Amino acid sequence: MKQxxxxxxxxxxxxxxxxxxxxxxxxNLHIPHSDVFYVRAACEAHYGAKFxxxxxxxxxxxxxxxxxxxxxxxxxTKVKSKRVR
Numbered sequence: 001m002k003q004x005x006x007x008x009x010x011x012x013x014x015x016x017x018x019x020x021x022x023x024x025x026x027x028n029l030h031i032p033h034s035d036v037f038y039v040r041a042a043c044e045a046h047y048g049a050k051f052x053x054x055x056x057x058x059x060x061x062x063x064x065x066x067x068x069x070x071x072x073x074x075x076x077t078k079v080k081s082k083r084v085r
Contacts, residue, residue, distance in 0.1 A: 011053070032057050033067045 040056040
């Protein structure tokens with residue numbers, strides 16, 4: 001049986017993470033990338049409105065953003081290939 005992933009789209013990310021950790025539900029845990037937090041802060045500052053993490057992450061994905069991680073062995077290759085020379 002496939003387990004459902006736990007999405008941490010609450011503003012209480014750490015509290016929710018630790019509650020899931022204590023309850024043993026971290027197998028498919030999704031914590032939004034730090035980019036999402038930065039973009040949300042910039043949007044809130046610009047528009048003067050509150051946005052949810054899910055709303056911001058969905059919008060970023062719709063605009064072509066892809067989550068990248070330093071733990072990805074191809075991270076540097078992907079980043080360098082996108083740079084304009």
